[in-house]
Amino acid sequence: MREPQGFTPVAGHALLVEIASEMSEAASATVVQLDQAITDARLTGVLELTPALVNLLVIFDPLQTDHATLETDIRALLPLPEKDYATTRTHAVPICFDDGLTPDLTAVADACGLSEEAVINAHLSGTYRVGMYGFAPGYAYLAGVPEAIQVPRKPAPVRDIPAGSVMIAGPQCLVTTVKMPTGWSIIGRSPTQVMTGDPDRPFLFDVGDTVTFHRITRDAYEKALT
Amino acid sequence: MSIARLRVTHAGPLVTLQDKGRFGHLRYGVAASGPMDRVGFAAGFAALGAAKTGTAIEVSLGGVALECAEGAVTLSIAGGGFSASLGAQTLKGWGVVSLRAGDRLTIRGGTWGSWCYIAPAGEIDADHWLGQSATHSMTGFGGGALRAGQVLTITDAKLLPAREGPTPCPEFAKPTDRIRAVIGPQDRFFEAGALQAFASKTFTVSDAYDRMGMRLKGPPLTLSGALSIPSEPILRGAVQVSGDGVPTVLLADHGTTGGYPKIATVLAEDQDRLAQLRAGDSFRFQTVTPQQAVAIARQEAAARDSWLDALRQPRATLSEKLMRENLVGGVVSGDES
Numbered sequence: 001m002r003e004p005q006g007f008t009p010v011a012g013h014a015l016l017v018e019i020a021s022e023m024s025e026a027a028s029a030t031v032v033q034l035d036q037a038i039t040d041a042r043l044t045g046v047l048e049l050t051p052a053l054v055n056l057l058v059i060f061d062p063l064q065t066d067h068a069t070l071e072t073d074i075r076a077l078l079p080l081p082e083k084d085y086a087t088t089r090t091h092a093v094p095i096c097f098d099d100g101l102t103p104d105l106t107a108v109a110d111a112c113g114l115s116e117e118a119v120i121n122a123h124l125s126g127t128y129r130v131g132m133y134g135f136a137p138g139y140a141y142l143a144g145v146p147e148a149i150q151v152p153r154k155p156a157p158v159r160d161i162p163a164g165s166v167m168i169a170g171p172q173c174l175v176t177t178v179k180m181p182t183g184w185s186i187i188g189r190s191p192t193q194v195m196t197g198d199p200d201r202p203f204l205f206d207v208g209d210t211v212t213f214h215r216i217t218r219d220a221y222e223k224a225l226t
Numbered sequence: 227m228s229i230a231r232l233r234v235t236h237a238g239p240l241v242t243l244q245d246k247g248r249f250g251h252l253r254y255g256v257a258a259s260g261p262m263d264r265v266g267f268a269a270g271f272a273a274l275g276a277a278k279t280g281t282a283i284e285v286s287l288g289g290v291a292l293e294c295a296e297g298a299v300t301l302s303i304a305g306g307g308f309s310a311s312l313g314a315q316t317l318k319g320w321g322v323v324s325l326r327a328g329d330r331l332t333i334r335g336g337t338w339g340s341w342c343y344i345a346p347a348g349e350i351d352a353d354h355w356l357g358q359s360a361t362h363s364m365t366g367f368g369g370g371a372l373r374a375g376q377v378l379t380i381t382d383a384k385l386l387p388a389r390e391g392p393t394p395c396p397e398f399a400k401p402t403d404r405i406r407a408v409i410g411p412q413d414r415f416f417e418a419g420a421l422q423a424f425a426s427k428t429f430t431v432s433d434a435y436d437r438m439g440m441r442l443k444g445p446p447l448t449l450s451g452a453l454s455i456p457s458e459p460i461l462r463g464a465v466q467v468s469g470d471g472v473p474t475v476l477l478a479d480h481g482t483t484g485g486y487p488k489i490a491t492v493l494a495e496d497q498d499r500l501a502q503l504r505a506g507d508s509f510r511f512q513t514v515t516p517q518q519a520v521a522i523a524r525q526e527a528a529a530r531d532s533w534l535d536a537l538r539q540p541r542a543t544l545s546e547k548l549m550r551e552n553l554v555g556g557v558v559s560g561d562e563s
Binding site: 008009010011012013014016021022023035047048049050051052053054055056057059062063066067132133134135136137138139140141178199202203206207 | 249250251252253254255256356357362364365367407408410411455456457458459461463464481482483484491492493494495516517518519520522523524527
């Protein structure tokens with residue numbers, strides 16, 4: 001798992017570096033390491049990288065390099081160092097579970113045969129990893145929902161879910177950034193802005209970062225929003 | 227600094243402000259956005275003699291009408307075969323016009339094309355997001371969509387009478403029925419017949435076409451099982467196929483990751499011409515190898531850049547230099563097998 005399995009050309013200006021075909025912690029860790037290694041190496045012609053769950057898209061300027069040259073340049077960075085997540089960070093994200101902010105908590109509890117408090121405690125006990133972003137700006141897919149509270153997506157999406165919603169589907173958790181439809185289950189609300197508004201660091205998490213959640217009161221939630 | 231104000235008296239759906247796009251944020255779920263037809267957009271600014279692009283109005287088939295409420299400014303119209311009227315004057319195709327207080331400019335869909343650009347000699351005062359004014363349609367962030375009643379302020383507004391007149395539309399910006407693409411990256415999930423159909427059959431643009439993507443009608447591109455691939459990165463131009471075998475080409479405001487397999491990816495050089503097709507227009511994909519795609523990118527970038535450079539020159543010498551447009555005919559031809 002420490003080496004790419006394949007390099008697939010995409011159009012005339014990108015290379016998909018494939019790490020694995022199935023999702024796993026090890027695959028994610030290798031994607032993150034390779035992403036950092038390619039970024040740090042400032043390879044000729046590389047414009048932008050999109051890390052995802054099992055692979056990494058490298059977009060390049062065809063006036064400066066080509067698929068084969070870039071593949072050679074990336075292979076020269078291998079093998080990747082042994083240690084995982086060398087430069088990633090940990091974020092503690094607050095959640096409020098007060099009435100009115102937890103539209104699907106009861107349904108999740110019923111589906112899992114647990115009390116609402118047990119669902120909350122299970123969610124707070126998890127350690128989550130940013131696997132990738134997608135769907136909408138700042139939508140960071142956090143892997144690590146404990147098995148006891150894993151629920152499938154709803155059959156149909158619900159509209160106008162407010163920003164800051166903390167929602168789960170299967171092993172994934174997400175803190176929303178903009179008002180969007182979703183089929184995920186909303187179990188709480190966070191005042192944390194994943195889209196920070198800070199031009200120097202516009203998005204709070206990087207792919208590979210660790211996220212933990214802690215519970216806050218309604219007062220603390222309201223105060224954090226202002 | 228001169229200021230011009232343009233009142234929007236009509237704006238159809240999907241008429242937005244766009245600059246070249248915001249790059250570098252795909253990893254955070256943000257597509258670059260920017261012009262659907264980057265050639266038309268660039269030509270608009272080049273026809274004003276501008277060295278750089280700024281913020282333009284991207285006009286959809288819904289059209290737009292502007293009234294100059296204050297000041298005066300020269301505007302360049304390029305992209306698609308739209309029809310413009312300025313008072314009693316009619317302009318077919320691309321060109322440069324000047325608006326003075328009281329003048330009204332109306333742009334409507336014409337004989338071909340889906341997108342047209344109005345580039346000002348000056349800077350449109352627009353909201354920026356992550357450093358750019360390009361409108362991200364899913365969220366509305368950036369310059370945003372135009373609404374009737376809105377007033378656009380143009381700072382550093384200039385009148386450039388020497389630039390007025392028609393702008394030629396180069397062959398490489400006109401619509402085509404051949405769209406070049408590289409097979410993959412997830413072609414392994416398709417039946418052999420689907421790959422053959424992709425490369426040989428005719429596809430038609432459906433009504434489901436917006437800034438995020440263009441759904442196509444054509445032969446079903448049957449998947450050979452494996453529909454639950456992990457979400458993968460998406461590149462603009464990806465031809466994504468849903469479980470029912472229907473392809474969608476993802477465009478300027480595409481999702482950045484997704485779990486549907488991509489049978490092929492349209493070359494960057496042909497995405498602009500593809501975007502100029504309309505619902506009901508038909509075309510075929512021409513598959514090229516990745517090596518050919520790089521060669522095409524290099525040749526066509528050189529031809530396009532020299533054409534844009536010629537367009538920036540003072541008009542007196544323009545017609546002669548635009549003959550270089552013909553150089554674009556000799557590009558690498560794709561593998562049709």
